Amino acid sequence: MITRTATARYEGMGKSGKGWVSTQSGVLKDQRYGFNTRFENEPGTNPEELIAAAHASCFTMALSFALANAxxxxxTLETEARVKLDQDGAGFKVSRSDLRLRASVPGIDDEQLRRLADEAKQGCPISKLLNAEMNLEVETTTPAA
Structure with a gap:
């Protein structure tokens, strides 16, 4: 079993509060977050952005291993994840994560790439974690000669 950790600290409450998030690896160290970074595009991060990064990286790595096994x-694989935050009654919920893959992979046809990408979408641990609708769009490009 592998365990990874992150910590979040929030000082003050509600809209006027300010938070900081850090990861075990140190990639994030006291990165600012709060109401303004989440809902008003102020510099800093937010939970949905971090989920999007986790989903994009997890899916892309899963697909790279599937391709290697094939x-x-x-x-080259490049994935954008768009995590949607919607109002849910008095609160909010993450309602979906849309993945957009741009792939330049010589030696594999589009049908096989799409099949492997769909399997990676279903099988990556972050996909399994999310209880949200997920979509996948695949765009392939011809590798430069």
Missing amino acids: GVNDG
């Missing part, structure tokens, strides 16, 4: 050793 004998593909070269190419």
Whole structure:
């Protein structure tokens, strides 16, 4: 079993409060977050952005391993995840995560890439964690010769 940790601190309450989030790896160290970074686009991060980063990176890595297992050793995968936050009664919920994959992978046809991408979407641990609708859009490009 592997355990990873992150910590969040919030000082003050509600809209006037300010928070900081840090990760075990140190990639995030006292990164600012709060109402203004979540709902008003002030500099800093927010939980949905962090979920989007986790989902994009998890899916992309899962697909890279699936492609390697299929004998593909070269190419580029780039995934954008868009996590939607919707009002849910008096509160909010993450309602969906849309993945958009741009792939340049020589030696594999579009049908096989799409099948492997769909399997990676279903199988990556972050996909399994999310209790939200998920969509996947795949765009392939021809590798430069």
